[in-house]
Amino acid sequence: MSNLSRRAFLQGSALAVSATAVSRIGAASLPEAVLQTQAATQPPLNPANGRPYQPVVTLNGWTLPWRMNNGIKEFHLVAEPVVREIAPGMKANLWGYNGQSPGPTIEVVEGDRVRIFVTNKLPEHTSVHWHGQRLPNGMDGVTGLTQPGIPPGKTFVYEFTARRAGTFMYHPHADEMVQMAMGMMGFWITHPKDPSLMRVDRDFVFLLNAYDIEPGAATPRVNEMTDFNLWTWNSRAFPGIDPLVVRQHDRVRIRVGNLTMTNHPIHLHGHEFVVTGTDGGWTPPASRWPEVTTDIAVGQMRAIEFNADEPGDWALHCHKSHHTMNAMGHDVPTMIGVDQKSVLKKINQLIPDYMVMGDKGGSMGDMEMPLPDNTLPMMTGNGPFGGIEMGGMFTTMKVRKGLASNDYKDPGWYRHPAGTVAYEWKGSAAAMPAAAQAPDTRRMANKPGETILNAVKGGSHGDH
Numbered sequence: 205m206s207n208l209s210r211r212a213f214l215q216g217s218a219l220a221v222s223a224t225a226v227s228r229i230g231a232a233s234l235p236e237a238v239l240q241t242q243a244a245t246q247p248p249l250n251p252a253n254g255r256p257y258q259p260v261v262t263l264n265g266w267t268l269p270w271r272m273n274n275g276i277k278e279f280h281l282v283a284e285p286v287v288r289e290i291a292p293g294m295k296a297n298l299w300g301y302n303g304q305s306p307g308p309t310i311e312v313v314e315g316d317r318v319r320i321f322v323t324n325k326l327p328e329h330t331s332v333h334w335h336g337q338r339l340p341n342g343m344d345g346v347t348g349l350t351q352p353g354i355p356p357g358k359t360f361v362y363e364f365t366a367r368r369a370g371t372f373m374y375h376p377h378a379d380e381m382v383q384m385a386m387g388m389m390g391f392w393i394t395h396p397k398d399p400s401l402m403r404v405d406r407d408f409v410f411l412l413n414a415y416d417i418e419p420g421a422a423t424p425r426v427n428e429m430t431d432f433n434l435w436t437w438n439s440r441a442f443p444g445i446d447p448l449v450v451r452q453h454d455r456v457r458i459r460v461g462n463l464t465m466t467n468h469p470i471h472l473h474g475h476e477f478v479v480t481g482t483d484g485g486w487t488p489p490a491s492r493w494p495e496v497t498t499d500i501a502v503g504q505m506r507a508i509e510f511n512a513d514e515p516g517d518w519a520l521h522c523h524k525s526h527h528t529m530n531a532m533g534h535d536v537p538t539m540i541g542v543d544q545k546s547v548l549k550k551i552n553q554l555i556p557d558y559m560v561m562g563d564k565g566g567s568m569g570d571m572e573m574p575l576p577d578n579t580l581p582m583m584t585g586n587g588p589f590g591g592i593e594m595g596g597m598f599t600t601m602k603v604r605k606g607l608a609s610n611d612y613k614d615p616g617w618y619r620h621p622a623g624t625v626a627y628e629w630k631g632s633a634a635a636m637p638a639a640a641q642a643p644d645t646r647r648m649a650n651k652p653g654e655t656i657l658n659a660v661k662g663g664s665h666g667d668h
């Protein structure tokens with residue numbers, strides 16, 4: 205189904221779809237398997253029926269429409285190979301659900317009876333585990349333990365009541381390492397029955413995931429255990445991750461689930477937040493403390509909340525700095541302080557294309573490097589002041605005055621009020637203390653005690 209027909213499906217209301225489906229194919233038919241063709245953030249899906257709730261916004265994702273069948277919310281997930289755009293310029297062959305990886309977000313309300321049809325279009329068996337839910341043991345989706353695997357070409361039905369409000373995930377418990385390394389996962393939100401409970405103005409969700417895709421390749425190496433090279437949010441790497449657009453003074457919630465193989469300290473600039481939700485539900489208010497970074501361990505979910513009071517373009521990123529880099533950043537030696545130019549001529553006689561890299565600190569954001577096709581530069585993205593030199597798990601939260609409550613369009617870069625941007629000091633050179641003169645030729649050395657000054661006799665520093 206094209207994105208256009210999906211929109212028509214949404215506008216036609218779930219009621220109309222359910223009526224035609226029943227009359228045409230009969231009551232025993234499967235719900236429509238709605239597909240998504242785009243990696244752009246889709247607007248929140250306001251519920252057409254059932255209990256009211258404030259919908260979430262899935263970063264570079266979407267929410268799966270449902271049909272009502274005798275009071276039961278019916279969803280149709282299709283496990284299948286997909287092509288996911290990781291960022292403009294790079295596409296990956298992944299496995300996912302309904303056309304994308306991760307799969308669509310499923311949104312229900314506390315107390316809803318839910319039936320999920322899962323059709324397996326993969327070449328091997330799968331299952332779906334509803335991570336964090338209270339449900340009958342036989343609906344828990346662990347292949348071999350609670351059910352046989354869903355064979356290729358077959359459809360299984362899961363049915364349970366969403367008993368607890370909160371933040372959940374879904375993923376296979378079948379050939380797990382391969383299927384999760386290929387991108388099979390999705391978000392699940394159970395909204396509180398009382399829509400005024402823990403109410404926020406904007407509620408964003410995304411999953412942390414990671415891939416090992418060799419530069420120039422498109423399919424993840426699924427047997428990788430620790431050395432991943434693409435650090436992604438909802439299978440997108442910066443600059444492919446959309447900004448979180450927020451109206452100034454909105455109450456904002458950001459829910460993050462971690463399905464990588466390592467922890468991620470998620471850091472927000474310009475605001476303090478509190479963790480209001482974990483895997484197990486809302487945190488008791490007395491247990492909350494303010495912070496600006498929260499570590500999210502493997503398999504965990506966290507919901508953070510704050511008032512977006514400060515206008516601007518605020519960075520939101522993982523604080524492990526190698527997680528804000530893309531492929532090509534690995535296996536490059538540190539060359540800071542090493543004079544490579546003297547040997548460059550000799551090397552070029554042997555390797556004509558050899559380039560000097562990083563002798564002033566490794567900033568490669570502005571460097572034009574030849575890359576294999578389908579490969580992202582390791583640090584990239586342009587801002588209003590030049591290269592942002594980031595990749596991977598990085599995006600911005602754009603706080604703006606006076607946005608409409610349903611406006612999630614990228615407003616462009618922040619226009620700083622006059623006098624509020626860091627600026628260059630333009631005093632005379634004579635006023636500069638000797639110890640502050642740049643560049644520093646004394647302390648950039650390879651061995652402790654050795655200084656470049658020793659080699660360059662008669663250095664210009666006057667403090668010896």
Ligand SMILES: [Cu+2]
Nearest residue numbers: 468522524527
């Ligand atoms: Cu990280």
